[in-house]
Amino acid sequence: MHQQAKNAQKLFYVFVFIYGLFANPSESITPEVEQLIRSWSPLIWLHSEERFLPSTVEFFLPEVTIQDEQSILVQDYVTPETLIGGENSSVLHMQTREPLDCPACYNLDVFFGQSINNGSVPVYTIYREYDDAFNTLDVSYFAFYPYNRGKDACVGVPVNGSCVGAEKNLGNHVGDWEHNALRFRNGQPYIFHLNVHSFGSYYLWNESTNNFHFFLGEEVRTAVDQDNEPVEIEERYEPKYPPTVELIGTHPVVYSANGSHGLWGSPGMAWTTWDNLIIIPWLPSNTSYEGNLNWLNFLGDWGNSAEGCEYEIVTGECELGSGPSGPRSKVDFPDPQPKTSFSLNF
Known part of the structure; x- marks a missing residue:
């Protein structure tokens, strides 16, 4: 089963490359497409003890500047x-x-985000239509959080469930983009991508049970070598993905991890995302968004540079990791085949 999953994952990336040569996204939205986007937007359960809430982009940007790789100021008053x-x-x-008081400190008010009550925080929703055999529609629902809180980790010697030596809080970072994505075929759900930071899982729609069933999951574990290059290490992290993603009505129900906000399919505060969707058409990378969507053109990291990386060579994590890339860097599904093909490959 493990080998089958790896083979399926390899095929997935082959499809991304090949079918991207033929896809032709359409440019305008219809009432039917908008209804699909709103009807299937997720219900996100935030943890009952969540302190680091989501926010609008407008709330976050005044609190940051833009710097280059040498930490030289490039843009102020963003x-x-x-x-x-x-x-x-x-x-x-x-x-x-x-400045932060320390790499693992969260002393800035902006990190605590905004209340989700009354639809005050939007979900940035990017949709892409294709002129293919299945009238494919891809929709990605993005939530932004000003801060991601990491986890305590033993950097000493773990013995019988305890840590002999030091513990550190690792994996914090300023800025956090979390999302899930849904592919429709002929106006019906087909496959759901549940994103958890740099990895995730895929769920196929099952009409008879009215939910999504686990199809393929990613397992990721990397560290850095002495030349600061990512390398795989023996102890791989294998997430235990839930077997299904259930619905409330037509809304997939996902659960946000406390502090780190990774989206899992197995509650707390209910975020009814359909109360405030900012629906955005997909644009190719050589085309810029304008006006109040101009921020989507930023291709750098949405957070501070990394600090406190003394244990990265062992754990693969810094106390403060670099910020995430923005929505335009995310690819959830391979492009569908051209209209002349009826292959069932997703």
């Missing part, structure tokens, strides 16, 4: 309309105006 973008922005990162 707004969604003025944030630098384009290919050259891929080497830049955001940096909080006020």
Whole structure:
């Protein structure tokens, strides 16, 4: 079974490359498509003890500047309309105006986000239509959090469930984009992607049981070598993905991990995302968004540069990791085949 999953994953990335040569996304939204997007937006259960809430982009950007790889100021007083973008922005990162007291400290008010009551925080929803044999529609639902809280880890010697030596809080980072995605075929759900940071899992729609069933999961574990290059290590992290993703009505129900916000399919505060969706058409990478969507053109890291990396060579994590990339860097599904093909490959 493990080998089958690995083979399926390899085929997935082959499809991403090949079918991308033929896809032709359409440019306008219809009432039917908008209804699908809203009807199937997720219900996100935030943890009952969650302190680091989501926010709007407008809430976060005034608290950061843009810096280059040498931490030289490139842009000050950032707004969604003025944030630098384009290919050259891929080497830049955001940096909080006020310094952190320590790499694992969260002493800035902006980190605690905004209340989700009354639809006050939007979910940024990017949709893409294809002119293929199945009238494919891909929808990605993005939530932004100003801060991701990491986990305590033993950097000493674990003995019988205890840690002999030091413990450190690792994996924190400023800025956190979490999302899930849904592919429709002929107006019906087909496959659901549950994103958990840099990995995730895929669930196929089962009409007879009215839920999504686990299809393929990713297992990821990397560290860095002495040249600061990522390498696989023997102790791989194998997430235990839930077997199904259930619905309330037509809304997939997902659960956000406390502090780190990774989206899992197995509650707390109910975030009814359909109360505030900002619906955004997909654009190819050589086309820029404008106006209050200009911020989508920023291709750098949405958070501070990494600090406190003394244990990274062992754990693969810093106390403060670098910020995540933004929505335009995410690819959840391979592009469908051209209209002349009726292959069932997703």
